[in-house]
Amino acid sequence: MAFLKKFVLFLPIIITIFLFGILVSYLLSDRDANKPPSALLNKNIPNFSTVNLFDENKKLFKKDIEDKVTLINFFASWCIPCKQEHPLLEDLQKKFPNLIIVGFNHKDSKKDAIKFLEENGNPYTFIGIDDGSIGLEFGVFGLPETFMTDKNGKIIFKHIGPLDKKTIKTNILPYLNL
Amino acid sequence: MFTNFGFYTLLLTLLVNGISIFSNFTGFKKIIIFFCRLSFMFISISFISLIISFIISDFNNLNVFQNSHSSMPIMYKIAGAWGSHEGSMLLWIFVMNLYIFLFSFNKTLKFKIKRWAIFFQSILIFLFCLYVLLTSSPFLLNPINVNEGLGLNPILQDPLLVIHPPLLYLGYVGFSLIMSIALAGLITNDIEESWIKVTKIWSLFSWSLLTAGIAMGSYWAYYELGWGGWWFWDPVENVSLMPWLAGLALVHTLSITNHNHFLKRWAIFLSILCFSLSLIGTFLVRSGILTSVHSFASDTTRGLFILIIFFVVTTFSFLLFLVKSPKEKNNLNLLFINKPTALIINNIVMLLACFTVFLGTIYPIIIELSLNQRVSIGAPYFNKTVIPIVLPGLLLMSIAPILSWESNKFKNKLIYIYALILLSLILIILSFFSTFSVFGILGLLLATWIILGTLFNIFQNLRKYKGKKYLFFLRTNNSLIAHFGVGLLILGITSSSVFQKEYSNSIKLNEKLNFDKYSLQLKKIDVVDKDNYQGLVGIFLLYEKNKFVGEIKPEKRFYKSNSMITTEAGIYNNIIEDFYLVIGDRNKEGWNIKFYVNPLVILIWLGAGIMFLSGIMSLWRF
Amino acid sequence: MSIRFQRIFIIIVSIILISIAITLILYNSRNNIIFFYTPSELIDVDLNIGEKVRIGGIVKENSINKKKNIIKFIVTDNKNEINVNFEGILPDLFREKQGVVTEGKLINKFTIKADKVFAKHDENYIPKSIKKQLKNNDFWQKDY
Known part of the structure; x- marks a missing residue:
């Protein structure tokens, strides 16, 4: 009886610790119930071909980036959050001039896109025009969205929404030992 | 700057x-x-x-x-x-x-x-x-x-959401002070009358505001989400309900604590529990680990930080409670059926309900960790579990006012028993003429019994006061008034959920559609331009048995600054029923509409309002 | 009756209450969980017809078919597809090529009859199909 009484008194603390354990392990296991399941993570880059925004004769295919670490960024001039992440991409490009950053100008008019880049700078190695079909292949949910691919042509990281310093530091920089 | x-x-x-x-x-x-x-x-x-x-x-x-x-x-x-x-x-x-x-x-x-x-x-x-x-x-x-x-x-x-967060926080975060006072009482080991009185005041205050905050939030969800209901067992809602239930237990315990050592200890435990629940709730919502209709930015560091605050604060408080809690002997006067017994059972019921809600809220996390399967737990779980658990508590509540402190006797018991038999007969007969449902009958019976019982008691007490000092009367009878509010609340909940009618169809301009004895006619579609949005308003005429009743104006709004569309339900209220209309997409056959008839739904907020006011009123007693 | 007996009686009542509650919790949590799958997972797991499930994915382009108030669409994860039938009003953010979560009963291996449709939207980015309307200031047509 005395033992039982002690146990009951300790119960709240035991429950608290137990709960803390469960929640910490859940939190650190890096799941996110809010994000839709990504069908592409650790999969190959989907097939695509695109035309350069500035020069219609230049083209880019899947095979061109398959063997290089590449950052793929979907953007548009009508997307305000894209404007927010733009300086970070420029920073990245300045720090790692060898990094290939492919921009897909998603469902945008050519004129607006060029104006957007003139105003905000151009961090991209290559800007392809995307009429919407490439975004569909990549499973883009909304703009902006960023993908990272490795040397084997696999998608190793995907970020929905504008990039921030922390995401770049924890998820992008580690892959950039160029 | x-x-x-x-x-x-x-x-x-x-x-x-x-x-x-x-x-x-x-x-x-x-x-x-x-x-x-x-x-x-x-x-x-x-x-x-x-x-x-x-x-x-x-x-x-x-x-x-x-x-x-x-x-x-x-x-x-x-x-x-x-x-x-x-x-x-x-x-x-x-x-x-x-x-x-x-x-x-x-x-x-x-x-x-x-x-x-x-x-x-x-x-x-x-x-x-x-x-x-x-x-x-x-x-x-x-x-x-x-x-x-x-x-x-x-x-x-939304105008309601301008004041909803401050009000909710005044309740939700107010429990922090109650916990601090409880810890102070523990550490000084000096829990006397003034301590109880101060805790009583602040817990009644925070709890009443939390009641108002939750009610307001549910009213907002009712007209803004356009799903016809007012409570969805969404994590955000559950999280505010948990401290509310624990707070309810606390407020009741404090009302009988006085010189009882066992209850003092219990009150301290509840004070700590209330704010711990607030903290863990904040963690669940802010860390983004639960899917919810209200989304907040999710971030692991933030979640971890709050979780650590929760862990440190809660463990410390419970440890202090373990070491310093008053050790005097239990002198609680528990009998078969007297006030202390009723209150103890009320406390058990409230905490069980709280535990059920908590478990249901974190169940998906536990399953995903152990089985690596994503699951969600729906409203049926909560309805089927919480309602049966609270029922005995409500039953006790209905007779609580006539219970005595010291003995098993109760006053006027015959009136109560006759009233109960009469009510159940009426309801069973009535139910043959409408839809039959066990929960419906049970809820209506309980609600009407509580309402009649409390009214009977209030009038009996009123006779003794004979016209003078009405304000004083209101203050001293606040618990009866609050219970009257609960009765209204149960009535509203039962009738609006069990007897709700739901129709969906599509309608063309000027077409008239029949839904049982009601019919709707789409008179016009208006486009209104406001500073921050552009609205599409459907103007519908509601008829009951071909007699014009009123206009309902459901709306869809397009907010320019962030390109989002929201739904505003159109509601026509004739006190007894809410006619609730939502307008959807347009297609070849016209506009999709969803039409609900919610009987007595207004009593939910009326009841909650009465509970809030009676809580605030009682503060003048001190 | 002695006080002692009454006290034991109350303790017994409380224990009964608690055990009823625990039984209810266990029983109901077993029967009311809804599993959450992507279309590919749903096809893999092979469930019974009539079971309640949640499906998360993207609304396939050009797959929305509205007839009266019955809406049919396809949810895809870019590999497999599930047909969804739904009666009611779609959420405001429901759009082609957008994330969607539907909940309902399985009526055959590749089709569910949904009773709930949720569209997820992150405050930080703009759904792309809306952008056309952004150009001119009028979102709704003015000539109904």
Whole structure:
């Protein structure tokens, strides 16, 4: 009886610790119930071909980036959050001039896109025009969205929404030992 | 400029609370009261700076940029200050500080207890200041130059949601003070009458405000989400319900505590539990680990930080409770059926309900961790579990007023028994003429019994007062009045959920559609232009048996600043029923509509309002 | 009756209450969980017809078919597809090529009859199909 009484008194603390354990392990296991399941993570880059925004004769295919670490960024001039992440991409490009950053100008008019880049700078190695079909292949949910691919042509990281310093530091920089 | 101002005053709040914690161990103990008021001054300046930044649309502030737009009406600009995660956490600190500031003027408590209460509250404020400064500061500067903001989430642009968060926080965060007072009582080992009285006042106050906050939130969900219901067992709702249930147990316990040592210990336990539930709830919602209709930005660091605050605060409090709880012998006068027994069972029922809600809320997490399967737990679980668990508590509540303190006898029991038999007969006969449902009959029976019982008691007490001092009468009978409110609430819940009618169809312009005895005619579709949105309003005429009843105007709004569409349900209320109409997409056959008839739904908010008012009224007793 | 007996009686009542509650919790949590799958997972797991499930994915382009108030669409994860039938009003953010979560009963291996449709939307980015309307200021047509 005395033992039982002690146990009951300790119960709240035991429950608290137990709960803390469960929640910490859940939190650190890096799941996110809010994000839709990504069908592409650790999969190959989907097939695509695109035309350069500035020069219609230049083209880019899947095979061109398959063997290089590449950052793929979907953007548009009508997307305000894209404007927010733009300086970070420029920073990245300045720090790692060898990094290939492919921009897909998603469902945008050519004129607006060029104006957007003139105003905000151009961090991209290559800007392809995307009429919407490439975004569909990549499973883009909304703009902006960023993908990272490795040397084997696999998608190793995907970020929905504008990039921030922390995401770049924890998820992008580690892959950039160029 | 205000951004920096706000940032530095928040930093000063952190500093002052640090010193305040330290000063508790020095020679000048009286100075802690000065620091507590100083801290309130700083946090107020900080909070006001944020509001001003929003009012003047200072888009150099990142938080303002992300949550405001110059075209928004001033009311929503102000609401934007607590519309985001960062701003609402600042509001959280402000409320904690407001409570301790008001508490510092208390004259009945011994200085020793007061000092320790301020000390514990300072620790909480300190931890949350640290949290805000390190992980979610609303005073960050915008890295890009803009002259327009992204706009506040449109579903938050609503008059009710301007006051909902402050009200909810006054309740939800108010429990922090109750915990601090409880810990102070424990550490000084000096729990006497004045302690009970002070805890009673503050817990009644916070609990009443929480009631109002939850009711308001559910009313908002009712007309804004357009799903015909008013409670969805969404994590955000559950999280505010848990401390409410624990608070309910606390408020009831305190009403009989007086000289009972066992109950004192129990009251302290509940005080700690209430705020622990507030903390864990905040964690569940803010860390983004649960899917919810109201989304807040999710971030692992933020989640981890709150989780650690929860862990440290809760474990420390329970440990203190374990070591220092009063050890006197139990002298509780428990009998078969008297007031103390009824209250104890009420407490057990409330905590079980609370536990059920909690388990249902975190169940998906446990399953995903153990089975690696994503699951969700739906409303049926909560309905099928919580309702049967609360039923015995409600049954007891209905007879509580006639129970005595010392003996098993109760007054006027025959009247009650006859009334119950009569009511059940009427209801069973009635149910043959309409839809039959066990929960429906049970709910209606219980509700009418409670309403009649409390009214009977109120009138009996009223006879004794014979016309003088009505206000005094209201104050001393507040528990009966609150229970009357609960009766209305149950009536509203039962009839609006069991007897709700739901129709869906599509309608063309000028077409008239029949739904049982009602018919709807789409008269016109209007487009209205407002500063912050463009609305599409359908004007429908409602007929009952071909007799014109009224106009219903459901709306869809397109918010320009963030390109979002929201739904505003159109509601026509004739006191007895709510006619609830939502307009959907347009297709070849016309407009999709969803039409609900919700009987007596208004009683839910009326009942909650009465509960809130009776709680606030009772404060004048002290 | 002695006080002692009455006290034991109350303790027994409380224990009964608690055990009823625990039984209810266990029983109901077993029967009311809804599993959450992507279309590919749903096809893999092979469930019974009539079981309640949640499906998360993207609304396939050009797959929305509205007839009266019955809406049919396809949810895809870019590999497999599930047909969804739904009666009611779609959420405001429901759009082609957008994330969607639907909840309902399985009526055959590849089709569910949904009673709930949720569209998820992150405050930080703009759904792209809306952008056309952004150009001119009028979102709704003015000539109904």
